Amino acid sequence: MSQPMGESISIEERFEAFVAEENRVEPKHWMPDAYRKTLVRQISQHAHSEVVGMLPEANWISRAPSLRSKLILLAKVQDEAGHGLYLYSAAETLGTPREKMIDDLLTGKAKYSSIFNYPTLTWADMGAVGWLVDGAAIANQVMLCRTSYGPYSRAMVRICKEESFHQRQGFEIMMNLSKGTKGQKEMAQDALNRWWWPSVMMFGPSDDNSPNSAQSMRWRIKRKSNDELRQEYIDKTVKQAEYLGLTIPDKDLKWNEDTGHYDFGEIDWTEFFDVIAGNGPCNAERIAARQKAHNDGAWVRDAASAYAKKQSRRKKLEEETQDSAA
Amino acid sequence: MLDTCDFKTQYVLHLADDALVLGQRLSGWCGHGPILEQDIAISNISLDLIGLARQYYQYAAELIGGDTTEDSLAYFRESREFYNHLIVEQPNGDWGDTMSRQFYFDTFHFFQLQHLTRSEDLRLREIATKALKETTYHAQFSAEWIIRLGDGTKESRKRVQKSITHHFPYALEFFETTEFDKQAHDLNLGPDVRELKDKWIEKVREVLNIATLDDINSDAVAKKGGKRGIHSEEHGLILAEMQSVARSYPDAKW
Numbered sequence: 001m002s003q004p005m006g007e008s009i010s011i012e013e014r015f016e017a018f019v020a021e022e023n024r025v026e027p028k029h030w031m032p033d034a035y036r037k038t039l040v041r042q043i044s045q046h047a048h049s050e051v052v053g054m055l056p057e058a059n060w061i062s063r064a065p066s067l068r069s070k071l072i073l074l075a076k077v078q079d080e081a082g083h084g085l086y087l088y089s090a091a092e093t094l095g096t097p098r099e100k101m102i103d104d105l106l107t108g109k110a111k112y113s114s115i116f117n118y119p120t121l122t123w124a125d126m127g128a129v130g131w132l133v134d135g136a137a138i139a140n141q142v143m144l145c146r147t148s149y150g151p152y153s154r155a156m157v158r159i160c161k162e163e164s165f166h167q168r169q170g171f172e173i174m175m176n177l178s179k180g181t182k183g184q185k186e187m188a189q190d191a192l193n194r195w196w197w198p199s200v201m202m203f204g205p206s207d208d209n210s211p212n213s214a215q216s217m218r219w220r221i222k223r224k225s226n227d228e229l230r231q232e233y234i235d236k237t238v239k240q241a242e243y244l245g246l247t248i249p250d251k252d253l254k255w256n257e258d259t260g261h262y263d264f265g266e267i268d269w270t271e272f273f274d275v276i277a278g279n280g281p282c283n284a285e286r287i288a289a290r291q292k293a294h295n296d297g298a299w300v301r302d303a304a305s306a307y308a309k310k311q312s313r314r315k316k317l318e319e320e321t322q323d324s325a326a
Numbered sequence: 327m328l329d330t331c332d333f334k335t336q337y338v339l340h341l342a343d344d345a346l347v348l349g350q351r352l353s354g355w356c357g358h359g360p361i362l363e364q365d366i367a368i369s370n371i372s373l374d375l376i377g378l379a380r381q382y383y384q385y386a387a388e389l390i391g392g393d394t395t396e397d398s399l400a401y402f403r404e405s406r407e408f409y410n411h412l413i414v415e416q417p418n419g420d421w422g423d424t425m426s427r428q429f430y431f432d433t434f435h436f437f438q439l440q441h442l443t444r445s446e447d448l449r450l451r452e453i454a455t456k457a458l459k460e461t462t463y464h465a466q467f468s469a470e471w472i473i474r475l476g477d478g479t480k481e482s483r484k485r486v487q488k489s490i491t492h493h494f495p496y497a498l499e500f501f502e503t504t505e506f507d508k509q510a511h512d513l514n515l516g517p518d519v520r521e522l523k524d525k526w527i528e529k530v531r532e533v534l535n536i537a538t539l540d541d542i543n544s545d546a547v548a549k550k551g552g553k554r555g556i557h558s559e560e561h562g563l564i565l566a567e568m569q570s571v572a573r574s575y576p577d578a579k580w
Contacts, residue, residue, distance in 0.1 A: 051362070058357035062350065065571040066397045066580040067380045070353075071373060077356050078369040085362050123571045173580075181578050289358070297360025299485065300421045303478025310477065 019220045024150040027093040035219055038212070039149050040094050041110075042221065044101040047087035048112035050080045052105075052286050056120040057129060065123060069173070073126060076166050083159045090151040106291050113137075114272070115202050117280030124177055124184075124191035130170015132192075132199035132237065138163050139233045140203065148220035171240065178244045192241065193249045200264075201272045203230040209269075234262050333509035335389045337516060338450070339399065340409035340506060340553060342382030346400060347561075348414035348431060349375030350568055352424070360421050367467060371428070374460040381453045401572035405555070405562045409506075412552035413496035415561045419489065422482070425471040426489035430497035432465035433529050434522065441517035450515060469533045476537025487539055498548030500526065507553075 009017075012032055018025070025031055054077050061077065064070035088098045104110035115133050120126070141163060144156040177188035204210060204226045216222040224232075234253075241248050252265035274280065331339070352372035359365030383396035413431060418424050439461055442454035475486035501523040510516040531542060551557065572580075 054357035061353045061356055062567050063571050065401070065575070065578070067346075067376060067383070067400055069580050071376055071380070074353050074356060074369060074373055074376070078366055078373070081357075081362050081366045081369070085366075088362075176580055181575060183575055184578050293358045293360070296358075296420065297364075299479070299481050300360035300364075300475070303475050303482030306482075307474040307478040 016218070019148045022220070023148075024153065025148050026150045034215075035221075036094050038216060038219070038221060039152065040091055040096050040101075042216075043087055043091040043094075043152055044096070044104070045111050045113075047084050047091060047101065048105045048110055049116065050084035050087060052112045052290060053116045054080045054084075055286055055289050056116055056118070056282075057126060059120050060123060060126050063123065064126075069126075072169055076130070076169060079162050079166065083162070086155040086158060087152075090149075090155045093151045102294065106287070106294055108278075108287065111276070112286075113202065114275045114280060115198050116286060117275050117283045118194070118198050119282050121194070122187050122191060124173070124187040125195070127170050127173030127177060127188065128191035128195040130166050131174050131240070132170075132195045133202070134163055134167040134170055135237060136199045136202040136233050138167060139229050139236075143223045143229065146220075146223060174244055174246070178246060188244070189246055192246050196249050197268065197271075198275075200230060200234065201267060203227070203233065205269070205272070206267075231261050234264055238262050331390060333506045334447075334513070334515065335386055336409065336506040337510040338382050338386040338389065340504075342379045342386060342399070343408045343410035344414050344431075344435075345375045345382065346379035347408070347410045347564065348427075349373075349379060350564060351414065351416075351418055352428075354418050355424065364421075368424070371464050371467070374457075374464070378453070378457050378460075385449050385453070397572065401569045402576075405557055405565055407555060408557065408561065408565070409504075409553050409555060410557075411496070411499050412549055412558060413493060413499065415552070415558055415564060416493065416496060417560060420485060421471075422475055422486040423489045423493075425468050425475065426486060426493045428464070429468040429472050429490075429533065430493055430500075430530070432461060432468045433533075434497070434500045434526055435461050436465045437522045437525050438517060438519075441522070445516060446514035472533055472539070473537040476534070476539040483538065486537075490534065490539055491543070494543060495546045495549045498546060499550045499552060502548060502550045502553065504553045 011030060015025075015030065015032060015035070025035075057073065057077050057080075061070060061074050064073050088101060091101060092098055101110065105112065115136075120129065138160065141156055141160050145153055145160055147153045147156065174188055174191075177184040207213065207225045207227045210226055213222060213225060217225070238248060238253065250265045252263065254263055256263045275283070278284075349372045352368055352375065355368045356365065356372070359368055379400070380396050383399045386399055387394040387396055411431075413427055416423075416427055436458070439454045439458040442450050443458055445451045445454065472486060472490070475482040477483070501519050503519055507516070507519055511518045527542065534541060572578075
């Protein structure tokens with residue numbers, strides 16, 4: 001944006017042209033307030049989703065049925081904390097401190113992905129969440145690797161690598177279950193039954209009901225519509241379910257020769273908006289868990305910062321003493 | 327189990343059980359830490375310990391032979407067959423409790439592993455060499471937290487002092503010898519744990535002093551039993567939770 005593009009063009013128009021030419025916006029660049037606001041909302045929401053998303057999976061670490069599966073799950077949930085960190089850092093480059101974003105999460109002002117308001121009820125849910133939820137997240141995140149804001153796109157490149165690993169791990173759990181005993185197969189089918197529709201809803205409202213999408217597409221924050229991403233996800237996942245020998249709980253699901261895609265049944269948008277509005281099965285529990293961790297940790301954070309201050313005072317005093325001795 | 331395996335196997339199981347039970351406890355912090363960075367750090371220590379437990383269990387399974395696997399040892403033994411120290415099964419409590427439990431254990435673990443890197447047994451030597459690197463970091467991490475909390479705020483000092491005092495008698499179990507300890511030492515497999523006490527006390531005192539915390543209580547009486555399979559009431563609950571899925575589907579592979 002350093003090149004003048006004609007006096008008659010406003011700075012907003014220059015910005016639009018800059019992103020339209022597939023340039024990356026960096027923190028020091030001028031950007032419209034609405035662009036900045038949209039990004040802070042989206043990136044912090046994404047960070048919160050990583051952190052809240054740790055909870056339903058952490059629920060099963062203690063009960064993982066083998067030591068190997070325990071290690072894999074623990075490492076995965078730990079990765080999500082790491083993703084939360086990169087994303088908070090990316091959002092901070094837009095001028096909003098992490099404390100403020102966390103405060104918004106804890107007071108209910110900021111949202112996170114609704115999928116994490118569903119409970120994890122059996123070990124098979126660790127497979128289904130990895131396979132379906134991470135699968136849906138990746139579809140969205142691959143697109144975000146090319147998003148117009150530089151720090152966000154770079155964070156996403158790193159996150160995508162780990163997420164695709166997580167999805168494979170989830171699929172492996174499902175494979176072991178579907179090849180396993182009768183009880184294991186039943187557990188796998190039950191998990192698919194419960195997670196299928198919520199994962200399909202993860203792409204958000206349909207395009208004709210998604211007011212912010214057009215602007216985000218123009219700014220190259222988003223590069224594919226909700227419905228496009230959803231269709232890609234369904235096409236890919238149906239084949240994987242067939243491979244596992246599991247049945248997707250949608251009687252209207254069928255291959256359409258003409259479109260080259262799967263047709264699928266009506267999404268229950270009432271449920272979708274209910275969960276977003278806070279009436280999902282675990283909304284209150286998830287926020288309560290985050291609040292508890294935050295409040296219980298307050299004295300620890302206070303101690304760490306008090307100690308750091310004391311140490312820097314001591315260091316300064318030491319230096320002064322050395323100076324005066326010299 | 328105590329009666330059926332040889333002393334060497336019992337000794338390896340004892341090492342494995344310490345790592346697994348503490349790793350299991352620490353994993354409870356994942357998603358609930360005081361700040362994301364520490365959530366990641368504590369999960370890392372948990373990963374290291376569970377990874378270490380696997381290596382010991384795999385070795386023990388080979389020593390026992392037959393159908394025994396790392397998972398059958400972790401998931402299908404009863405509380406009375408676990409030989410971990412009592413301190414590792416103590417509840418997570420607050421961050422100060424977790425750090426105090428960790429600091430005492432890491433300090434002991436460091437000296438124990440140092441000795442095991444010189445074991446007559448090649449396998450134990452190999453396992454210990456890798457674990458010693460990890461434990462050096464763990465011990466630094468927990469000691470730094472004891473110092474930070476001790477020399478932090480009035481409240482943090484009060485809290486961590488309470489934890490440090492509370493866990494001290496449990497820590498003294500490190501230096502109690504069982505029959506498998508004696509045998510392991512006679513065969514030059516592991517240390518005479520009594521001989522690790524002076525070094526351990528010296529290090530603990532050094533850190534407590536920097537942390538501005540009270541000196542250790544020389545009159546404290548060891549709480550013991552864990553290494554003989556006599557655990558706290560909590561232990562059965564840890565196992566009940568950990569083993570629940572595996573035992574509900576005993577024929578399953580995961």
